[in-house]
Amino acid sequence: LYDWMKAADTTTRVLSVSRKDRGAILPIGRAKADVYWYASNGLFTTSRYYRDTLPAWVNAFNARRGPQRLAGRTWTPLLAADRYAESDSNPLEAGGIDYVFPHPMPADSAAAARAVKDTPFMDSLTLAFVLAGVRTLGLGASNARTDLLAVSLSSTDAVGHKYGPDSKEVHDQVLRVDRYLGAFLDSLQAMRGAGRLIVALTADHGVAPY
Numbered sequence: 001l002y003d004w005m006k007a008a009d010t011t012t013r014v015l016s017v018s019r020k021d022r023g024a025i026l027p028i029g030r031a032k033a034d035v036y037w038y039a040s041n042g043l044f045t046t047s048r049y050y051r052d053t054l055p056a057w058v059n060a061f062n063a064r065r066g067p068q069r070l071a072g073r074t075w076t077p078l079l080a081a082d083r084y085a086e087s088d089s090n091p092l093e094a095g096g097i098d099y100v101f102p103h104p105m106p107a108d109s110a111a112a113a114r115a116v117k118d119t120p121f122m123d124s125l126t127l128a129f130v131l132a133g134v135r136t137l138g139l140g141a142s143n144a145r146t147d148l149l150a151v152s153l154s155s156t157d158a159v160g161h162k163y164g165p166d167s168k169e170v171h172d173q174v175l176r177v178d179r180y181l182g183a184f185l186d187s188l189q190a191m192r193g194a195g196r197l198i199v200a201l202t203a204d205h206g207v208a209p210y
Contacts, residue, residue: 009146
């Protein structure tokens with residue numbers, strides 16, 4: 001899609017972000033563009049295929065140490081217990097380790113940065129990074145061009161693999177990503193004005209029940 005858009009208008013801008021490298025790279029094809037993903041060291045990064053150094057706005061976001069600041073935080077259900085029909089006691093989940101709410105994050109900041117990918121917090125961090133990029137790069141700011149924003153939210157994938165699709169954790173993750181997306185789209189609309197966004201929402205695969 002970006003190749004076609006760029007061929008039609010060379011001023012078209014693009015930003016692609018994901019927790020997973022492949023989730024950020026594949027939607028943009030071979031184009032040399034602003035493509036970023038999350039590394040296990042707690043930083044959003046890219047590869048030298050795209051650029052030799054990270055831009056200042058990416059370094060500034062990383063300097064906020066959002067993943068590391070999650071150390072010691074706990075993932076608890078968003079809603080009251082009677083709002084979840086799922087059992088929270090299946091020892092097949094998470095390999096039988098920490099498979100019941102609440103799920104504490106590691107107290108060590110580096111370990112928390114690695115563990116965040118299996119929690120809803122990762123999607124929140126990803127969308128915060130995307131909004132910082134949209135502001136800095138000016139995506140959607142011009143009436144003379146159409147820009148492309150590609151975002152892959154990967155926490156549902158990670159939570160589904162770890163706890164299974166019938167788990168209380170997946171139920172809570174879907175509730176949270178719904179709210180994250182609502183706030184994100186509201187932010188984009190507030191930034192660029194009503195009626196200026198075209199949104200396509202897709203998914204890649206399901207998860208086999210335990």
